[in-house]
Amino acid sequence: MNGSDIRAGRLADEEYAANFGDAHPPLNYTQALIEADRCYYCHDAPCITACPTGIDIPSFIQRIAQDNIRGAATAILEANPLGGLCARVCPTEVLCERACVRNCNESKPVEIGALQRYATDAYFAAPGAPLFIRAPDTGKVVAVVGAGPAGLACAHGLARRGHRVILFDSRPKLGGLNEYGVATYKTAGDYAQEEVRWLMSIGGIEARNGQSLGRDFTLDGLIAEHDAVFLGMGLGGVNALGVADSGLEAVRDAVDFIAELRQTPDKSRLPIGRRVVVIGGGMTAVDAAVQSRLLGAEQVTIVYRRGQEAMSASKVEQRWAQTNGVTLRFWATPKEILSGARGVTGVRFAITEAVSGKLTETGESFIVEADMVLRAIGQTYLPEAAGTRIALKGGRIATDERGRTNLAGVWAGGDCRHGGRDLTVEAVEHGKCAALDIDAVLSEARHG
Amino acid sequence: MADLSANFLGIKSPNPFWLASAPPSDKEYNVVRAFEAGWGGVVWKTLGEDPPIVNVNGPRYAALMSQDRRVIGFNNIELISDRPLRTNLDEIRRVKRAWPDRAMVVSLMVPVEEAAWKRILLMVEDTGADGIELNFGCPHGMSERGMGSAVGQVPEYIRRVTEWCKLYSRLPTIVKLTPNITDIRYAARAAHAGGADAVSLINTINSVMGIDLDRMTMYPSIDGFGSHGGYCGPAVKPIALNMVAEIARDAGTRDLPISGIGGITTWRDAAEFIALGCGTVQVCTAAMVYGFKIVEDLCSGLNNFMDSHGYARIEDFLGRAVASVKDWNVLNLNRVEKAVINQDSCIQCGRCHVVCEDTSHQAISASKDGKRHFEVHEEDCVGCNLCVSICPVPNTISMRALQPGEIDKRTGIEVSGDYANWTTHRNNPAAAQ
Known part of the structure; x- marks a missing residue:
């Protein structure tokens, strides 16, 4: 096995720019109006209940429809001062959009996340007078x-x-x-x-x-x-893999990988393995795996110790990974990081199964070849x-x-x-x- | 395959869909395109005396739109034809000759002077057109000059001009009525008394489409000023249906043929006008919004509707719904209905609950056993149909009529099954005892 094909600059400059631009383009004005029209303005709306911050979603959507962007932004930011970011990162498919009554007949909820982003982006683009004014100093x-x-x-x-x-x-x-x-x-x-x-x-x-x-x-x-x-x-803290991996440069925490990526303006300077294995089943695993692909890795595999339905990354996240060419493998837990003279060459996984709810190894194993391994098995x-x-x-x-x-x-x-x-x-x-x-x-x- | 052909006052057309007198029927080029597309006839845009009127060279139209920019209402300040009379007459002659199976009706508007009407009537008859329509409806521009709706608002004028037309022309005469009046029956009776062969309605409704809140000017405006225009499109259909029904059921006019106009956009709209007694229907806004091709969809829908109901010809259902339109005081007060929510198709938006709670009779509860659940309580339901009207899911809330012998839980009174109306109600001071 040839190991450690890790290098920067796998892609052309324009590919980096495209890969790390907006994953989901924002709604334009026309799209926002049409989508806003789909909201039924439910009474005691289930989407509000499903939003952890309780944003009055029907109101902000109605205000978009009425060309009242400032009012829409007020409704959002009053309940959630980070409403702009949440519009981008919330797994809406398991929160507000899952509760949308439009699912009943159409299996297609109102695109609440996209509308929220539309409203906050439009507001921040031309904010005008401050929405919130600081109260007189309390001395506290x-x-x-x-x-x-x-x-x-x-x-x-x-x-x-x-x-x-x-x-x-x-x-x-x-x-x-x-x-x-x-x-x-x-x-x-x-x-x-x-x-x-x-x-x-x-x-x-x-x-x-x-x-x-x-x-x-x-x-x-x-x-x-x-x-x-x-x-x-x-x-x-980051959970350990439970296998000997210390001192191997090519074995990293996914959170560090993601942080470095975010803080590096020129993505072509970031080294990435030709083959990457990401171990874990959450959003961090998906973010790390997809971005590995976007940096030019040829083969990226997420390996998760339980079945697909147990992944904490939502179905939409899983599909997003697959759309980006990431392979998902289930029911396997790492046993050994394989390495040679030139570094990491792969990971040996034990096949697992659930025996009366408890995760056990079957005794079989397989190897996924890799130049780079990212740990994403949770933080503490x-x-x-x-x-x-x-x-x-x-x-x-x-x-x-x-x-x-x-x-x-x-x-x-x-x-x-x-x-x-x-x-x-x-x-x-x-x-x-x-x-x-x-x-x-x-x-x-x-x-x- | 139903026979869609219409014979209106002896004017034949392969289908009942005529283009109304309006911009789409302004000139040969448009009308030929319409006939190629399959329109059964046109009412040529209104001719007047030379010199031609002039139009503004800025916004003539404006629309009221739904959120996804479907046109709900439409308004215009265009006047009658702004082309020389001779040009129009020559084109009408040519088009009628090339399309003999299509209805060619010519709309007219000249001052209320006998000589003026006589002059133009003879010229129109000479073109070979099938009929004339008297534009007594245009509510903008022309009305300020004593024409259009200024005539249509005075029954004596309607009658007088109609009489001149019947005197000087052999062509069938259709009187187009304005809705900008208080009781359409007076105008229709006047037309009838003047000898009109038919009425057509409604023309457009006086309207201001909106205000530009940045400039604080009405909209549409030209050079900072606007003027009320004629409102039409889907939003006016209910107003038109009412006026059509009033004429169709009035003792003085019930035999008067009607050409229905007002927001007709779909085959269903057309069928509704026909069911209220309209032998043809006229369309403008829908064509101006979607183009002439829609006539194919109108014909297809009307044909399939007629086939499925066993109507072989338009006449088979013409006026069938007129008898259902009554004065309020004869409605059956003993009939009791209650709303029913189909729990299988209810998506639980809760709108029926909140509107009933806020604006009606508090008859729909929002939870059951601690769960979101919407249910009608017959003891509070007055059968108002509000929930049915605002429910976003088709066929999910319906009205159930209580059967004779059932107790109305709201009043505690047993439903008798007998008919009784306001005229005999004990609360009516004028009731016959």
Whole structure:
């Protein structure tokens, strides 16, 4: 086996540009009007219930239809300040669009995600006067740790209500997974940063980049110096494969691969294997696999230890991978990374099956040849940074439905909080609701 | 294969679809294209006296559209033919000669002077045209000069001009009526009294299509100003059907043939006008929106409808629905209907619930056993048909008539099956005791 055909510049310049542009072109004005006309304006609409942030979808669609883009944007951003990004990354096929009553007769829901993107894009293209004005300063200061979807939503919600926010993030740019963790073609251009700029424009938010909890400051320190603390660090750890892979350069975490891709403007400089194996079954696996193909990899295989229906990547995501030439293989778990003198040559997988619900190996195995292996088998919360006083559940921070932790004055949300499906839109809801609750608590303290 | 041919006042056409007097029938080129496409006849765009009128050289039309830009309503401020009379007459002669099996009716509008009518009537008869239609309906431009709807709004004028036409022309005379009046029957009776062979209706309705909110000017406008225009298209069909029905069931005019006009877009629209007594139908807006080819679809649909109902000829269902149109005070107040939601096809949009709750009688509940579920409660349902009217899914909400012996749960009264109306109702102070 010849291993390690890993190199950059597999494609022509124009191919990179096409591959990493918008995966799904936005609706134009005419398309938006026609699609908006399909909305039935349901009473107590099921799509609203299905949206984790509860956007009044019939209203924003009606407003698109009535040429009231500012009103549409208000309806969206009031419920979800990151509505523009969510319109791009939400698995709408399992959320709002699955609930659309149009599915009943037509199996074709209103394209809510595309309409939401239309409204937010049109608004941001010509925003006019600010939609939200910061309330007079309350004199309260809140620390928000992590500038991903949860932290940003929380910071924006607090700033609107007149609280000052210190927003800490370990990375050089704000945005969290929006900036570092989403496939490039889903947020083409510099969308994540455009959205961050809009969120920050509310005023009252001071960003401190390159600051890491547990390294540069402690939770106890934050509690002592602020009126409240919101933790939205996300998941810092990556699950190990459980096979010997250390020291092999060609075996990488998919999240790092995706982050590097997002942060490299010139995609032709990115090395990619001729054959890539991605291990995992979630959206990260799909994003990594599809982008491997788009960088010019000839053979890309996603290998997942269970069956197709158990993949956390939605059917639409799975089809997207297949449309992009990614092979999906199921019921196999990695046993050995094969390597030779020139590096990685492949992965040996054990065939698995479910025996009364429990995953077991059949004893058979096969090899998938590969020059590069990407790990995408899930991420974990790293509890050390926040210290031992904060209560955990299922390995993540335990909270009540308002986001309150066991520590007074400390809220948590996003992927680091227990419960939920690790969706961007859920993280936004966590941040939004925590901001409301923090505001209520701080106001009570002020007036009470 | 049904026979679609029409014989209206002795004017024969291979199908009942005529192009109405309007821009599509303005000149030889258009009319020949229409005949090639299969239109049964035309009413040539209105001729007037020389010198010809002039039109604005800017927006003459504007549309009211649905969200996906289907034309629902349409408006125009075009006047009668702006070409020399002789040009029109020569073309009419040539086209009629080349297309002898098609109906050629000529629309006319000259001042209310006997000599003016006599002059033009003789010229039209000389072309070999099959009939004339008197344009007493145009609501814009011409009406300010004492013609068009200015005539149609005064029954005495209608009668007088109709009499002149019958005096000076042997051609069948159709009087085209304006809807811009309070009671269409007065105009129709006047036409009848004047000797009209038929009436056609409706002409367009006075309208302002909208306001340009950036410029704060009405729309359409030219050089910053606009003028009310004539409204037509699918949105006016119900108004037209009502006026047709009023004439068809009026004792003074029920024998008067009618050519139906007003938003006819589909074969179904046409069949509805025929069922209310229209021997032919005239179409303009649909052709202006889709082109002449639609006549094929109109004929196809009408033919299949007639075949499926066993109607061999237009006459077989002509006027069949007229008897169903009554005054309100004779409607059966003992009939009780209730809405029923078909749970199998209900998609649970909930609109029936919210509109009933907000604007009607709170008769549709939104949940059952904690789940989304929409159901009619007969104890509150007045049978108003609102839910049926707004349900987005065809045939999902229907009305069920209570049978004699059933109890109306809303009133607690047993349905008798007897007929009773307002004229004898106990709440009617004028009721015969």
